[in-house]
Amino acid sequence: MFSANDFIPTTYSHTIEGGSFQWSAPSNIALVKYWGKKDNQIPANPSVSFTLNNCKTITKLAFAKKENQDTFSFDLLFEGKPKEDFKPKIQKFLERIEIYLPLLKSYHFTIDTQNTFPHSSGIASSASGMAALAMNFMSLEKALNPEMTEEYFYQKASFLARLGSGSACRSVKGSVVVWGNQDNIKGSSDLYGVEFPNAIHENFNNFQDTILLVDKGEKQVSSTVGHDLMHNHPYAEKRFTQAHENLDKLIAIFKSGDLEEFIKVVESEALTLHAMMMTSMPYYILMKPNTLQIINAIWKFRNDTQIPVCFTLDAGANVHVLYPENVSAAVLQFIKDELVGFCQNGQYICDEIGRGSNKLD
Known part of the structure; x- marks a missing residue:
């Protein structure tokens, strides 16, 4: 090192x-x-x-x-x-x-x-x-x-x-x-x-990420300010402990390929991130109403179909829809049928796991 x-x-x-x-x-x-x-x-x-x-x-x-x-x-x-x-x-x-x-x-x-x-x-x-x-x-x-x-x-x-x-x-x-x-x-x-x-289990090979562009405006609170608000946050130490614990869980999940447990950790992490924002002082909310609509629609679709699709969030309103490559057709049809209407101007971006930086000639 x-x-x-x-x-x-x-x-x-x-x-x-x-x-x-x-x-x-x-x-x-x-x-x-x-x-x-x-x-x-x-x-x-x-x-x-x-x-x-x-x-x-x-x-x-x-x-x-x-x-x-x-x-x-x-x-x-x-x-x-x-x-x-x-x-x-x-x-x-x-x-x-x-x-x-x-x-x-x-x-x-x-x-x-x-x-x-x-x-x-x-x-x-x-x-x-x-x-x-x-x-x-x-x-x-x-x-x-x-x-x-x-x-x-x-x-x-x-x-x-x-x-x-x-x-x-x-x-x-x-x-x-x-x-x-x-x-x-x-x-x-x-x-x-x-x-x-x-x-890393083959279930995670070429994992897909479709990014739903819910709100393309500038965030009312920057990530830099958000990070700083963790200094005196009442739940900060518990949150830091939780992150270590969830990373431990993912080590086992990546090895076993357990998509059900993967979903639990990833969605919990996303909601915890935003819970930290909502319980800081000053408090703030970066999710939008359509963010919540998408989350609820994903939960219903997963419950109805048993297809292992989940969401995560960054420090903003957009939703990253994560799913294995072998269910791409069904998930993309679900996105087109039920989620695009919650995106600003119907915009979304299809992405997948990559390898990192690349030198160009």
């Missing part, structure tokens, strides 16, 4: 004047939720997620050596057009990671990024966006230090991505990713995400 100090380079063995890299990185959906954090983006509890395949960010990083190396210098393009309102977040990210990437002030960067999913769709793009940017920065560092190992490359990329957006560390590598110390998961760390190292 690497420590934070291991990610501080002393020297670079090579030099490079300019060039470009391009990476894609996916979004992810947590099964055990991370909610609440300590200083430096350290999670208050461990989490585990499915990496998605289709919902991803594609980022090209062009770089050129510059004379003035006192400040950060970058241009930011979103879908080919300047995006000034994104720049403060990137500036803050660069300030956080400079100690680990001292090369950053040596170059002028042009960051050109786009999402494969609709902008303002209500799908969190910070995880995929920060992961894609971290992968590009690591490609540059590897060009300066070609002897870098693959393990170091990916773990440092996840470490850097975490400093931009906590859940971004789960979008770097692997189909099922754990972030946060968990005693019985080898290699797990608060500093970066790791591929789930234990057995």
Whole structure:
């Protein structure tokens, strides 16, 4: 396992004047939720997620050596057009990671990024966006230090991505990713995400995630504010204990393939996340009436058909419908017949488990 100090380079063995890299990185959906954090983006509890395949960010990083190396210098393009309102977040990210990437002030960067999913769709793009940017920065560092190992490359990329957006560390590598110390998961760390190292039953191969876009507006309470409200939350410690317990349960569930128990854990985690929001001070609700309509419809459909389909939620109103690939036809017909009417403009996105980030030629 690497420590934070291991990610501080002393020297670079090579030099490079300019060039470009391009990476894609996916979004992810947590099964055990991370909610609440300590200083430096350290999670208050461990989490585990499915990496998605289709919902991803594609980022090209062009770089050129510059004379003035006192400040950060970058241009930011979103879908080919300047995006000034994104720049403060990137500036803050660069300030956080400079100690680990001292090369950053040596170059002028042009960051050109786009999402494969609709902008303002209500799908969190910070995880995929920060992961894609971290992968590009690591490609540059590897060009300066070609002897870098693959393990170091990916773990440092996840470490850097975490400093931009906590859940971004789960979008770097692997189909099922754990972030946060968990005693019985080898290699797990608060500093970066790791591929789930234990057995995973074939029931979870190519698991499907259809994302129902209930509300595409901006959340009235940001995730950052929500995390901070866990500091004095009356149920925080019990919640953190519960997350550890549910992650333990999933270790056994992934091995056995027990979809009934999987559904219990995943749906309980989703509702607990929102219960934490509703019982914080100040309290707030991110679910919408149509979110509840969808949840009740899924429960009725599952009870009537015995098809193992379930829901989970992020910190928002949209619903992720999770189900095995072998029941796709029936579930998609159910979604079209009964759930699309609860989506804003009838919009939904079909996705599935992916493998993580990908370098593009």
